[in-house]
Amino acid sequence: DADVTQTPRNRITKTGKRIMLECSQTKGHDRMYWYRQDPGLGLRLIYYSFDVKDINKGEISDGYSVSRQAQAKFSLSLESAIPNQTALYFCATQWAGAGTDTQYFGPGTRLTVL
């Protein structure tokens, strides 16, 4: 079974709808991240969380919110989706221990906002 899972894998929605993307991990990592990927723009950080009570904005948090329900779960919400939020969204995890900075990614959610 995959260590980092994302649901749904694909979603098509309409402008103005509320959407939640979910991420779960079995790696036992404290740190979790949400990125979006757009062609030609690479990966951009939306939000990140170092533990259940520590949530931080990334470089493009406007229009998004997150919830860290447990160490293993980190959800991303679009309160009122707009077409320019059409993108590929990735969740990633990272162990907080010293000496390692590797992030582990889920398979992604492809979101289309019409």
Add this chain to the structure above:
Amino acid sequence: GDSVTQMEGPVTLSEEAFLTINCTYTATGYPSLFWYVQYPGEGLQLLLKATKADDKGSNKGFEATYRKETTSFHLEKGSVQVSDSAVYFCALVDAGNNRKLIWGLGTSLAVNP
């Protein structure tokens, strides 16, 4: 702030050709450096990394050497295969900013049989 610059793609090669994807960085100190690979329809996965100057990371026939003199971490492979077709991302750890990863924009590689 810290940044990563990698060569633009797409890169198109024939099978068994030599691959180089350039990556240079700007950072204070000597951050750990990474190459990640994204195969079609998948998430990113770590390909290799180097944590200090002159270290060489290697995996699956790919190599990259941490060069502090030229602030570079170029990815190389001596003989590419069709299965190497993917997007490759260079990244560094921003030690002064909660150890977040700073990403290059990615380089798409297509290998033709």
